[in-house]
Structures are given as C-alpha cells and as structure tokens.
Amino acid sequence: MSKAKVLIIDDEFELVSTLTERLNLRGYDATGVTKYSDAVKFLNEIPDVVILDIGLPDMDGLEVLKKIKEINSSIQVIMLSGYGDNEKINKSLMHGAFDYLIKPVDIEDLVSKIESAKIKKEDIK
C-alpha cells in the first residue's frame, strides 16, 4: 500500500511548512497551504487526507470541511484545533470529519491518524 497523499491547511506558515517537511521525511506526499483559495487546486487532485485548522482567515474551518466533502466525500479530514472548542469539534465530526487533534500535536499521533484515515478512504473506494 502506497503512502498517503496529504494536504495541510493552516494559517500559520511556519507550522505548515515544518509539518509538511516532517511528513515528507516520513515518505508521505504532503503539501501545505495557508489559505483556502490556495487549497482548491490541490483538492481537485483528490488528496487522501486533509489536515484542516478550524480557524482560517478567509473561511471558517467548518465551511471548508463542507466544501471538501462536496468535492469528494471520500477525502478524509483531520481537524486541527488551537484549543478545545467542543462545539466546533462536535459540529465538524457531525459534518463528516474523520477525527480531530489539539495543537500542539504529537507527530506519532498524527501519523497514526493519517494511516487510519487512509485505510478508511481505501475502504470507501
């Protein structure tokens, strides 16, 4: 089974770039963007897993989740939250998010979540 194709959307450039590099080091095909408008291009290529920050400058994370599910419902979305905003987390889970993580994330947790998400996506296929 090939490594997952990952798209990271977060408004913190430093975070996005580092996380992308770390995932790439682990053999994933990872891309990072800081705005939804930049993400659209990569979403059309249908990534396996999207790591999505709930608070984005140009669009609310929940809206982005809905858009992603519209493009392709098999794309698995792992929500990333700055702090435990239970309401938003629950809403995103209701809207089809795969799971959520609270910053700062442990890379091992993230990797295992990506793996599980990838398996889930394969199953849907």
Added chain:
Amino acid sequence: MFNFIKQFITKLTEDRYFYLKFRLILFNTFFAIIPLMIVVTITYFWIYEIVHDEFKNNLRWQMEETRHSLEFFISERKSALKFIVSSYPQEYFSDEKKFFQLFSNFKREFEGIIDMGIINSNGIQTLYVGPYQLKGKDYSQTEWFKEMTLKSDYVTDVFLGYRKIPHFSIIIKKEMPSGGDFWLLRVSINMDILQKLISNLEIGSQDDVFLINKQLILQTNSKYFGNALEPLKLNIIIERESDRIKIYDVELNKKQAYIAYTSIRETPWILLTTICSKPYAKIPTFFTKEVTMISLLSIAIIFFVITTSINNLVNRVRKADHEREIAIANAEHADKLASIGRLAAGVAHEINNPLAIINEKAGLMKDLLEYGDPSQNKEKFLQLVSSIQDSVTRCKTITHRLLSFSKRIDKAREEFNINEAIQEVVGFIEKEIHNKGINIVYEFQEDLPKITTDKGQLQQVLLNIINNAVDAVDIGGTIEIMTRLSDKNHIKISIKDNGHGIPKDKLKHIFEPFYTTKKKGTGLGLYISYGIIKKLGGDITVQSEEGKGTIFTIEIPVYPEVEEIK
C-alpha cells in the same frame, strides 16, 4: 440645641435613608393633616354660622317681645280712653269735679299718666287736670291738632310742650251728634314709661336700645347716640313702614355690629337696637379651644403612625438595597470571572499556535537527526532554532500581556495613555478579530493628556463593548475606534461598528441587568459597564440604527473627582 440642629442637618445631607425618611414623614403628615384642617375649618364656619343665626333669631324674638309690649301699652290705654269717651255721659267732660274724678280713677288703673285735658274744636283747652296750669292753652297750631280733623285717635311724638318735660300724648276725638262739631280728650304720659318698657330688652353693656320717630329724632335717651328729642347721631337709612324686624350687619366705630329695627304700629315710633358686643363670638372661642386640643392630639397620632410605618418601610428599603448591592457585587464578580475565562481561552488559543510551531520545529530537528546526516544540516538547524526562539518570543508577549492585565485588577488608580490602553484591549481579542476578518480603524487624537483612573476597570468596559461590536458585525465588517478631548477634563471614546444595529424597542433596555439578545449572554456586561463608568465619574451613551450599526460613546474624566475607587 444648635448642636442638635447641626447634627440633624449633617445626617440629613449625608444619610440618604434618613433624608428619604424625613421627606416621606413630612410629606405624608402634611397630606394627612390637610383633610383634618379642612374639616376643622368647615366645622368652625358652620358652627359660627349657626351661632350667628341663633343670636340673630334671639335678637329678633326679643325685639318682637318689646314691640308687642309697647303696642299693648298704647292700645290698652287707647281703648280704655275710647271706652270712657263713648260711654261716659257728657257732663263728665264739662264738669270740672267729675272730670277730676274720672282722671283719678284712670290714673289709678293706668300707670304713667301725668295729666288729662279736654280741647274744643278751636284748639282751646277747656278742662285740665294735672300738675301744671295748662287750662285755656291754645293748641290750634300744633301738628296733632291739625291731624285730628281727619283722625279719630292719635299718638304724638315725644315732645316738650308747655311744661318743658319730654312726654307724649294720646288723643281721642269725640264727634258731637249735631253737625260737624267735636272735642278732644288728651292724656299726657311721661317719656320715662317708654324708657322702662324698652329696657326689658336684654342687651350687653356695649349695646343700645331706644326709640326714634320717623324724622330720626330720638324719643328716649340713648347711651351712645344722644338724649331724647335730639336728632339721632347715627347715619342710617331706615325703611319707615316696616312691620317686620330688620337686622343688618353694619360697621360701627370700625367694629362689626348689628342694627335691628322695627316700627311700632299705630305710633310714630321706631324701636332701634345696636349691638356692638359679640355674644355670638364666645362659643366659637370655646369651640376653637376644644378643636385645637383634638386636632393636636390627632396630629400627634397621625405623626406617630406615619413615623412608625415609614420607619418600617425605609428599613425594608434599606435592607432590599443592601441585598441588591450584594447581588450586584456577586454578579460583577461573576462577570469578572467570565471575562477572565474568556480571556484565558483566547490566551490558550494564542499560545497553542506558537507552541505547535515549536513542537514541529523541534520535531523536525529530531527527524533530521534520525533520518539524515546532521553535519550537512547545520544551516537548517540554525534556521529551526531561530524559528523556535521567535515562537518563544511570541509566547512571552502573550504571557506578559496577561500578567500585566491580572496585575492591574488590584490597582485602583494609575496614569496611562488611553490610546495605548485601547490597543491593548484590542490585542486581547486579536485572534477573534483576525478570524472574522474584521477591519479595525483607529482614529486617535494623538496629543491626549494622560488619564488617571482605574485602568483595569476601564479596560474591562472597553473589552466588553469591543467584544459586542465584534459579535455585531458580519465577516469583513469594520469597527472604528475614535478618541477625542471633548472638553478640558473629559475624553470621549467612540466605538462605532457597521453591524446589524439594535432595534429601537430594545435600545432602551440594553443597560438593564439580565437583559440580553445573545444566546449565551448573561445580560450583565453592559449593566456592569454602565455601573463602572458611572463610578469612574463618566457617562456612557449609545446610538443605534437598525441595519446600519451602533455607536457606543464613553465620556470619562481625565482627573476624576470621585472618591477613592475601590
């Protein structure tokens, strides 16, 4: 005494409950006494009127009595004389001896008779019995003799006549059966008898009673208005032919008085009474004493009852106020905790971002050590470390800001620049503003004086209002924050948003406690903000138009004169 008043006034001006109590007692007592006063006044006039009427009736009745006795006195003598004239044989009126016998009999029966005479149709007195020598006197030129040609009997005015003593006469005419001739029987009566008759009228020492004739000549002696036969020294107009008793209110010697009069039938006289004493005034005086006592007692009772009940009421108000103050203090505390909670959540969120970066950078360094050749990655490592340091600096800024805010909670007054304080507040909710894409426009007056007040509390208010503005605007909205020096000692801070605005019917309630339009609001934010601004000696107003936005304006003194803020 002076000390007591001073103490009272100090208490009145300082203790607002005491002032309230004092005002309520005064007000209530005043209005409770009014009906009492009305009743007393009405009763007084009512009783005065009754006594007055009673007195007038009594006077009328006495006048009536006196008039009757006078009329009786005259008519009795008249009919007796008429009887004598018509039934005694003619010789009794021509023979001197028999006429003397007649006079003696008559005098014995009827009091006051002085003399008696017969006057022929030429006016010459042909027969006379009495103490004076009046036989042969000519009366043909007198008023009464002229009258007698028409009348059958006559009562004269009181006059002096030949004898120079005031008297009056009763004259009876005897018509001779043979053609036109007549003679007159004349009886003189002393004026004193009239004096005696009218003195039966019971009057006071300042009052007067007397007879006058129709030409206002006194017929009896008067105490104050002259002696008999002198003209009346009293300027009145008298209705001459009056059978009924007339009573008038007049002014005599600048005093209230009464004049009562009535004419005596079949005589030329008018009975006149003047009353200057006020026998009717005695009862109202008595009444006044009694009523004053009762009124004072009533007022004392009213005052006691009102004082007791108002005391009770004010004590309850004081208790309720105290409880409300505690409730508000609790609410204020709760609001402070809520804003600290909100702040903490924001801070956690903001700190987690740089922490996540640190985590990733450090993780990448570890990864590089594990996966690659560390000697080739020196540049990369330096970059990562500097990134980590940047993130630490970011965290430090946030924690320092939080610390300075929490420190300020204990500090009551400090000098600070209002513009910087506003920017600090906006800094607390930077993330939220950023997320919503809100455009903050500052229109600061740069040369504002430094303000001395409770920074923490002012910032709590500003945070509250700016937070509301953030909630009110849509994504991409604008919030304008303006500061101006409105006058020498006041700074005006306006926070204007282009959000959905507040409907007019809700606008008047927004500063009330527990009023909220938000799903999760407590309704205390603006209420507490209002309280804080008032406490700091300022004012807070709001203007809003539905669909266009809201402007909150805070005016705050540069140097508040308020008592030490707690």
